[in-house]
Amino acid sequence: MENKLAVGIDIGGTSLKGIILSSDGRSSDFTRMPTEAAQGGHKVLENLLKLIGIMLEKSGDLAAVLGIGIGTPGFIDSAGVAGGGSENLPGWRGTPIFQEVQKKYNLPVTGGNDVTLATLAELKYGVGKGIPNFVYFALGTGIGGGIVINGKLYRGSHGMAGELGHISVDPEGLPCNCGQRGCVEQYASGTGIVNLALSMSAKNNRESPFSKLVKQNPGAVTAELVYHYVAADDPVALIVHHRASRMLARALGITVNVLSPDMIVLGGGVMKSGKLIIETVDQYVPEYCFPEIYRHCTIAKAKVGENGGALGAAIRVFDEFSSLEFP
Amino acid sequence: MENKLAVGIDIGGTSLKGIILSSDGRSSDFTRMPTEAAQGGHKVLENLLKLIGIMLEKSGDLAAVLGIGIGTPGFIDSAGVAGGGSENLPGWRGTPIFQEVQKKYNLPVTGGNDVTLATLAELKYGVGKGIPNFVYFALGTGIGGGIVINGKLYRGSHGMAGELGHISVDPEGLPCNCGQRGCVEQYASGTGIVNLALSMSAKNNRESPFSKLVKQNPGAVTAELVYHYVAADDPVALIVHHRASRMLARALGITVNVLSPDMIVLGGGVMKSGKLIIETVDQYVPEYCFPEIYRHCTIAKAKVGENGGALGAAIRVFDEFSSLEFP
Numbered sequence: 001m002e003n004k005l006a007v008g009i010d011i012g013g014t015s016l017k018g019i020i021l022s023s024d025g026r027s028s029d030f031t032r033m034p035t036e037a038a039q040g041g042h043k044v045l046e047n048l049l050k051l052i053g054i055m056l057e058k059s060g061d062l063a064a065v066l067g068i069g070i071g072t073p074g075f076i077d078s079a080g081v082a083g084g085g086s087e088n089l090p091g092w093r094g095t096p097i098f099q100e101v102q103k104k105y106n107l108p109v110t111g112g113n114d115v116t117l118a119t120l121a122e123l124k125y126g127v128g129k130g131i132p133n134f135v136y137f138a139l140g141t142g143i144g145g146g147i148v149i150n151g152k153l154y155r156g157s158h159g160m161a162g163e164l165g166h167i168s169v170d171p172e173g174l175p176c177n178c179g180q181r182g183c184v185e186q187y188a189s190g191t192g193i194v195n196l197a198l199s200m201s202a203k204n205n206r207e208s209p210f211s212k213l214v215k216q217n218p219g220a221v222t223a224e225l226v227y228h229y230v231a232a233d234d235p236v237a238l239i240v241h242h243r244a245s246r247m248l249a250r251a252l253g254i255t256v257n258v259l260s261p262d263m264i265v266l267g268g269g270v271m272k273s274g275k276l277i278i279e280t281v282d283q284y285v286p287e288y289c290f291p292e293i294y295r296h297c298t299i300a301k302a303k304v305g306e307n308g309g310a311l312g313a314a315i316r317v318f319d320e321f322s323s324l325e326f327p
Numbered sequence: 328m329e330n331k332l333a334v335g336i337d338i339g340g341t342s343l344k345g346i347i348l349s350s351d352g353r354s355s356d357f358t359r360m361p362t363e364a365a366q367g368g369h370k371v372l373e374n375l376l377k378l379i380g381i382m383l384e385k386s387g388d389l390a391a392v393l394g395i396g397i398g399t400p401g402f403i404d405s406a407g408v409a410g411g412g413s414e415n416l417p418g419w420r421g422t423p424i425f426q427e428v429q430k431k432y433n434l435p436v437t438g439g440n441d442v443t444l445a446t447l448a449e450l451k452y453g454v455g456k457g458i459p460n461f462v463y464f465a466l467g468t469g470i471g472g473g474i475v476i477n478g479k480l481y482r483g484s485h486g487m488a489g490e491l492g493h494i495s496v497d498p499e500g501l502p503c504n505c506g507q508r509g510c511v512e513q514y515a516s517g518t519g520i521v522n523l524a525l526s527m528s529a530k531n532n533r534e535s536p537f538s539k540l541v542k543q544n545p546g547a548v549t550a551e552l553v554y555h556y557v558a559a560d561d562p563v564a565l566i567v568h569h570r571a572s573r574m575l576a577r578a579l580g581i582t583v584n585v586l587s588p589d590m591i592v593l594g595g596g597v598m599k600s601g602k603l604i605i606e607t608v609d610q611y612v613p614e615y616c617f618p619e620i621y622r623h624c625t626i627a628k629a630k631v632g633e634n635g636g637a638l639g640a641a642i643r644v645f646d647e648f649s650s651l652e653f654p
Contacts, residue, residue, distance in 0.1 A: 075619060084619050132484055147585070149476050156587030157459055160620045163584040168615065170498060171577055178617060180580075250498055253507075254581060257490040258474070260483030288495060290505060292402060292411050293487045 004322060005064045007055045008314025009048065010071040010114055010307075013037055013088035013141060016047055018055040019307060021314035023322070029058045030307060041082075041091030048097075049104055056105065067321045068101055069313030070111035071118070073144075075160055080111060085163075087177055088141065110313075110320045112155065116162055117312030118267065118304065119146025120153045124315055126303035127265055134263040135255045136302065137164055137248070139270035139277075143185035143192075147259070165189065169250035187247035190223040190270050196240045197221050210234040227273035245280040252281060252299070253288025260293050267302025275301065331649060332391045334382045335641025336375065337398040337441055337634075340364055340415035340468060343374055345382040346634060348641035350649070356385045357634060368409075368418030375424075376431055383432065394648045395428055396640030397438035398445070400471075402487055407438060412490075414504055415468060437640075437647045439482065443489055444639030445594065445631065446473025447480045451642055453630035454592055461590040462582045463629065464491055464575070466597035466604075470512035470519075474586070492516065496577035514574035517550040517597050523567045524548050537561040554600035572607040579608060579626070580615025587620050594629025602628065 004023040009016060018031040033051055036043050052068060059065055072092075074085030080098025082089075098109040111117075119136040122128040128136070128148060136146040145164025147154040155161050165185035166178050173182025174195075186192050198221065201214035210229040214221055214236075229237035252264055266278060278299050286294055304311060331350040336343060345358040360378055363370050379395055386392055399419075401412030407425025409416075425436040438444075446463040449455040455463070455475060463473040472491025474481040482488050492512035493505050500509025501522075513519050525548065528541035537556040541548055541563075556564035579591055593605060605626050613621055631638060 084617065145585075149481060154476060154586075156620075157589050158587060158620075158623045160617075160623070161585065161587035163617060163620065166584045166617065167581055168577065171496060171615070180615060250495065254494055255585065257493045258472075258488065258582065258585060259481075260485060260488035262484050288498070288507060290411065290487075290490060290493065293483075293485075293490065296485045296487070 003064060004066050004318075005059050005061065006066050006314040006317035007052060007059065007068045008071070008310040008312070008317065009051060009055070009068065010117070010309030010313060011035065011044065011048060011073065011089070012114070012309070013073065016051045017307065017310045018051050019310040019314055020055060020059055021311065021318070023318065027307075027311055027314070029055065030310075031055060031058070035089070037089050041089065041093075041095050044089055044092060045095055045097075045100060049101065052101060052105060065107060067108035067110060067317040068105065069117070069315070069317040070097055070101065070109065071114035071309040071313040072097065072111065073114055076111055076113065078159065080109060085178070108317075108321045110316050112159055112313070112316060113144065113162070114309040115144025116146045116153065116155060117316060118308030119148060119162070120312035120315050121304045121308040122265055122267070122302055123148050123151075123153065125311065126308070127300045128263065131263045133259065133261045134265055135164060135259060135261045136265040136267060137252070138268035138302075139189055139266060139274070140268040141190055143189045143268070164251065164255065167251040167254055169247050184247055184251035188244045188251075193223040193226055193240060193244050193270065194221050196243055197226050197237070200236055200240050200243070206235055208234050208236040211236040223270045224273040227276065230276060241276065242280065245277055246284050248277070249281045249284030250288045252285050256285065256289035256294050256297055261297055264297060264299045265302050266299060267305075267308070271301055330391060331393050331645075332386050332388065333393050333396060333641040333644035334379060334386065335396045335398070335637040335639070335644070336378060336382070337444070337636030337640060338362065338371065338375060338400065338416070339441070339636070340400065343378045344634065344637045345378050346637040346641055347382060347386055348638065348645070350645065354634075354638055354641070356382065357637075358382060358385070362416070364416050368416065368420075368422050371416055371419055372422055372424075372427060376428065379428060379432060392434060394435035394437060394644040395432065396444070396642070396644040397424055397428065397436065398441035398636040398640040399424065399438065400441055403438060403440065405486065407436060412505070435644075435648045437643050439486055439640070439643060440471070440489070441636040442471025443473045443480065443482060444643060445471075445635030446475060446489070447639035447642050448631045448635040449592055449594070449629055450475050450478075450480065452638065453635070454627045455590065458590045460586065460588045461592055462491060462586060462588045463592040463594060464579070465595035465629075466516055466593060466601070467595040468517055470516045470595070491578065491582065494578040494581055496574050511574055511578035515571045515578075520550040520553055520567060520571050520597065521548050523570055524553050524564070527563055527567050527570070533562055535561045535563040538563040550597045551600040554603065557603060568603065569607065572604055573611050575604070576608045576611030577615045579612050583612065583616035583621050583624055588624055591624060591626045592629050593626060594632075594635070598628055
């Protein structure tokens with residue numbers, strides 16, 4: 001059988017990422033360029049089209065390319081128009097993504113939410129392979145989510161399901177830019193953990209090496225820094241870790257009671273340094289669900305990593321534009 | 328084609344209900360007898376076996392009966408043993424339901440959680456017919472739930488999914504007998520509404536005909552009574568109604584963000600008198616989810632009613648023990 005190719009693109013707040021996936025299941029030519037999000041939606045589109053051009057050239061065989069898959073933060077409707085939930089791409093909402101790409105390259109275009117597509121990559125290549133029902137929490141700048149039901153990505157009738165970062169774990173809690181209060185991403189995303197570190201260090205009477213550092217240079221605090229100090233048993237960093245883990249456990253518990261997943265996958269940038277989160281969250285989850293249901297669920301770290309969005313976008317191309325049974 | 332029959336049984340805290348469903352889609356011989364739950368699990372089992380005997384006799388054609396379906400409160404494992412979550416049936420946990428029925432009647436036995444089966448009935452005969460993705464909240468003594476994904480009942484790998492009544496809407500709130508705090512059933516079930524009525528009438532400085540009545544005879548308060556006074560614009564009854572509706576809206580909002588359902592079905596005893604709940608909850612839900620997702624969702628009242636559990640149990644018999652495409 002002739003080898004077919006798919007181009008997958010992931011639009012991130014910082015970088016655009018591209019990948020080429022072959023019908024034999026191998027991916028190659030991972031490419032990255034700056035999003036230049038601050039220059040507005042038009043610039044992002046310009047860069048997106050540029051990266052697609054580069055990827056098509058790298059493919060070496062335009063006739064073999066089945067189509068282009070695009071992952072974007074936030075919502076995207078079935079016509080490929082960017083919707084809400086993409087706050088870190090100012091001016092992106094309303095961009096007719098599919099139409100613009102189709103116009104320029106005359107190839108079939110598909111796509112979806114970036115984390116939904118990363119979930120698809122986790123299902124086909126990652127820790128979710130062979131798992132019938134799982135949920136994916138991507139702990140990044142915000143928290144994105146994805147759901148797999150009966151071995152298939154579940155997107156809902158309008159491609160919008162899986163907003164797991166906006167499960168409210170404290171309805172009177174911190175305001176979220178989605179309009180709700182107490183969304184789990186306010187506590188357990190990278191941004192949430194940094195904010196917890198700032199407030200805990202300001203409030204807490206206990207002095208610690210970590211809280212001293214935070215007060216000296218609040219602008220330099222990252223989730224990675226927090227977990228560096230957690231590893232050193234810093235008492236204030238540990239308070240931040242336990243608070244973030246408990247709030248995350250509440251959201252996980254809700255997904256356990258609702259979906260009874262076989263697995264909860266935790267991924268995203270925070271998990272690079274915060275491996276400890278799995279162990280701690282696992283202790284808290286039974287307080288926030290039926291332990292009888294949770295008994296059948298394990299928490300696992302995502303495997304595919306930062307290429308997940310682009311890879312998932314390319315997988316989607318095969319799913320939609322070919323009858324190939326993808327390996 | 329020869330007509331086949333299924334017996335469906337619903338084990339309720341007060342009544343056992345039986346139904347006979349024919350492969351032409353018609354149901355008949357609805358029968359009810361007391362559960363006598365207070366006399367313990369053995370008595371419930373004795374009554375269950377008795378009712379099955381009555382239903383088999385009513386079928387008139389034992390050879391046409393494909394099997395027996397049983398709906399039970401709480402969990403039931405794949406071998407048909409009752410698990411947790413059935414607090415209103417003391418001594419029921421651990422009963423090997425399928426095995427006992429099989430031993431006595433030598434017919435195939437299946438079953439599941441009562442509300443999960445009522446969701447199946449709603450999907451085949453009710454307001455959920457033709458709806459790809461919906462969630463069902465049964466507002467009864469507690470709150471049960473069911474989930475339909477891609478036109479099929481979703482039960483999770485272990486038949487335990489859909490515990491929508493135990494979505495926590497206030498993690499620091501009222502303790503629930505499931506072990507969590509602030510479960511939505513503590514506020515929006517029949518019991519929850521009565522408890523709100525008692526506490527609001529005790530606390531509130533505002534006097535009203537309703538609060539007077541509650542203080543005089545707290546034992547006579549029911550959700551139906553609350554909604555009788557809501558209809559008359561009683562100010563304290565209205566506070567209870569809005570509080571219950573807001574808490575319910577929080578749980579509904581979470582299911583919207585997670586599953587993006589096309590429909591939320593509200594059923595159960597509370598909805599007999601509380602039709603107003605739909606209207607009020609519909610106003611609150613957008614505060615607790617992405618309005619952009621909720622735009623694609625409608626709230627509807629369940630249609631099948633109190634026979635849903637037994638009917639769903641009978642439908643399950645056809646699904647499992649025949650290759651008939653059920654009408």
